[in-house]
Amino acid sequence: MSQKKLQDNELVKIKAAHKLSFKNAEVIKASNLCGCFHCMEIYDPAIITALDYKTEADGACTVFCPKCGIDAVISCSNACDSLSTKFLTEMNQYYFGF
Ligand SMILES: [Zn+2]
Numbered sequence: 001m002s003q004k005k006l007q008d009n010e011l012v013k014i015k016a017a018h019k020l021s022f023k024n025a026e027v028i029k030a031s032n033l034c035g036c037f038h039c040m041e042i043y044d045p046a047i048i049t050a051l052d053y054k055t056e057a058d059g060a061c062t063v064f065c066p067k068c069g070i071d072a073v074i075s076c077s078n079a080c081d082s083l084s085t086k087f088l089t090e091m092n093q094y095y096f097g098f
Pocket of ligand 1: 036037038039040041065066067068069070072
């Protein structure tokens, strides 16, 4: 099993973006574009419906991907300045190890 060694700055971006996949409903709804690092689709957050949210214990909502049903949705705002298939692939390899 060989995994590409990530640069430190890439790892920082990946970890920062990963935080955006949890309790992220407000951030995702306010963004123009979001992507899923499980199925690696990039799409308009407008397709996310109320059925795709899960309410956490503290009342904040986490988005589940409408394409694959996994809570791996991030937006292109804040820490993740480069939402791209390449970036989602790096996150996918780091967190899912495919
Ligand atoms: Zn997905």
